[in-house]
Amino acid sequence: MNQSNSDPTIQFLGATKTVTGSKTLLKVFGKKILVDCGLFQGPKAIRELNWQEFKEAESIDAVILTHAHIDHSGYLPKLVKEGFKGPIYCSAGTFDLCQIMLMDSAHLQEEDAKYANKSRYSKHYRALPLYETVDAQRALELFVPLEMNDWTDIFPMISVRLLRAGHILGSSFVQIKINRDYNPITVTFSGDIGNGRQNVIKGPVSLVETDYLVMEGTYGDRVQSKLDPSETLAQCIRKVAKNKGVLVIPSFAVGRTQEILYLLRKLESENKIPEIPVYLDSPMAVEATEIYMRHKDELKLDLEKGGFIEPLCSHSYKTVRSADDSMLLCMKDGPMVVVSAAGMLTGGRVLHHLKARLPKPENVVLFVGWQAEETKGRLLQQGLPKIRIHHQEVDIEAEIVSIDSLSAHGDTEDILSWIKGIEKAPHKVFLNHGEESALNTLKYRLEHELNFSVVVPSFEQEFVLS
Incomplete structure (x- = not known):
C-alpha cells in the first residue's frame, strides 16, 4: 500500500x-x-x-x-x-x-x-x-x-x-x-x-x-412500498373495536413506536377510528417517546395545537411501566390497542401479550417492521397453526396482519x-x-x-x- x-x-x-x-x-x-x-x-x-x-x-x-x-x-x-x-x-x-x-x-x-x-x-x-x-x-x-x-x-x-x-x-x-x-x-x-x-x-x-x-x-x-399504512391500521382498529378484541402491535422502541403513536392519534382526530384505549407497554419505548418530545427541532409535527404532547398521544393513551401492571394488562378485556416490544418478538413484554391474545379470533396482531428469518415474528407471518412461547405451545386464532411501508x-x-x-x-x-x-x-x-x-x-x- x-x-x-x-x-x-x-x-x-x-x-x-x-x-x-x-x-x-x-x-x-x-x-x-x-x-x-x-x-x-x-x-x-x-x-x-x-x-x-x-x-x-x-x-x-x-x-x-x-x-x-x-x-x-x-x-x-x-x-x-x-x-x-x-x-x-x-x-x-x-x-x-x-x-x-x-x-x-x-x-x-x-x-x-x-x-x-x-x-x-x-x-x-x-x-x-x-x-x-x-x-x-x-x-x-x-x-x-x-x-x-x-x-x-x-x-x-x-x-x-x-x-x-x-x-x-x-x-x-x-x-x-x-x-x-x-x-x-x-x-x-x-x-x-x-x-x-x-x-x-x-x-x-x-x-x-x-x-x-x-x-x-x-x-x-x-424499492419500498409507498402505500399509506393508515388504512390498514384503521381496519385493524375497527375490527377489534367491533369485536371487543385486542390489537397487539409489536414495535421497535425507538422510531417505529413514535410513528405508530402519531398515526393512531391522527386517525382518531380525523374520526376514522373509534376512541379506544391505547397502551404503550415498553419502558424503553415510553422513555424514548419522552425524549422525542424534548427534541422539537428535529420533528416535523404540528406543534401549535394543544402543546407538543398532542401529536403522539391519542385521547385514551396510557403508559405501562411496571412488570406487574403489564401482566394485569394481559388479562384485561378489549377493545384496546397494545404497543409493545420487541418488534421481532425476540423477547420483551410483547410475548406475554401474544400468549394471552393469539388463541382468540377477535384479536389482531399487526407487524409494522421487517421480521428476520427464524424469529417468532417471521413464524407468525408464515401462517403456522401454533407457536412456542415461554416453553408452551400457543394456538394461533388471531388475525395476523403486516404493514411494510414504515421503514x-x-x-x-x-x-x-x-x-x-x-x-x-x-x-x-x-x-x-x-x-x-x-x-x-x-x-x-x-x-x-x-x-x-x-x-x-x-x-x-x-x-x-x-
Whole structure:
C-alpha cells in the first residue's frame, strides 16, 4: 500500500456485506478515529464476532456516532471495558437515546449470562456477559454532544460536523475534514439515511460535496412500498373495536413506536377510528417517546395545537411501566390497542401479550417492521397453526396482519436521489451496511448511472485516501 505519512487510511471493521456491527476506523495525522461502534446481531456466527478482542481499543483517540441504534452504538461499553478512554462525539438526541439504549443492552447482556448459567448451555464453566451496566455507565460518561451543522475541531487539523440524516431522532451523517496544507479532503459517513416519508422525523438534508463517501446500502436493491399504512391500521382498529378484541402491535422502541403513536392519534382526530384505549407497554419505548418530545427541532409535527404532547398521544393513551401492571394488562378485556416490544418478538413484554391474545379470533396482531428469518415474528407471518412461547405451545386464532411501508431507511431510489445532490463526483464511494446482493446492485447503479468509482469493502480491508 503506497502512501505518504500524511495520507489518511480507512479500515472497515464491521457492517461489511452485512447490516450490523458498524465500525469504520479512520487513521490520520497519528490519530485513530472510530466512526460508529455497533454490535454484531443476527445469526450466532455473526454475533460471535462481538467476543473477539478489539486490539485497537486503547489506542483509539475518539469515537463519532451517527445514531443510537445498537448496531451502531452497542459495542461502546465493550470498547470501554477493553481500555478506550477518549471522547464519544454525537448529536444531543443520540446522547439522550444512548442513555437508555446502552443501559438496556447491558442489562440484556447480564440477563443472557444469568440464563446461560442457570440453563447450563454455555460451553464455558461460567458464562460471562459481553459487558455489564458499569461498562455502559462508564461509556456514557465519555459522551460529548455536538451542535448539528457546526464544524468542531476535535484534533489539530481535523474537524467534524454532523448533519441531519432523517433516520431516527438524532441521526446524522458525519463529515470529517482533514485540513492538510496541500489538498485538504473531506470524508463523509452516511450512517443510516432516512427516506423523508416519516411523519415524525424530518428527512435528511442534502450532501453537497465530499471527496470520499462511506455509504450505507441496506435497501440498495429494492424499492419500498409507498402505500399509506393508515388504512390498514384503521381496519385493524375497527375490527377489534367491533369485536371487543385486542390489537397487539409489536414495535421497535425507538422510531417505529413514535410513528405508530402519531398515526393512531391522527386517525382518531380525523374520526376514522373509534376512541379506544391505547397502551404503550415498553419502558424503553415510553422513555424514548419522552425524549422525542424534548427534541422539537428535529420533528416535523404540528406543534401549535394543544402543546407538543398532542401529536403522539391519542385521547385514551396510557403508559405501562411496571412488570406487574403489564401482566394485569394481559388479562384485561378489549377493545384496546397494545404497543409493545420487541418488534421481532425476540423477547420483551410483547410475548406475554401474544400468549394471552393469539388463541382468540377477535384479536389482531399487526407487524409494522421487517421480521428476520427464524424469529417468532417471521413464524407468525408464515401462517403456522401454533407457536412456542415461554416453553408452551400457543394456538394461533388471531388475525395476523403486516404493514411494510414504515421503514426508516431510504430505498435504492432514495439513496440515488440523495447522492445525486453531490455537485462533484467523489474520488471513491465505499458501500457498507447491507447484504452483499444489495451492495452489488447499488454499486452497479452508481457506476452506470452516475459514473462513480465504487468499491464494496471486505471485513478488515484498508484503503489509502490520497
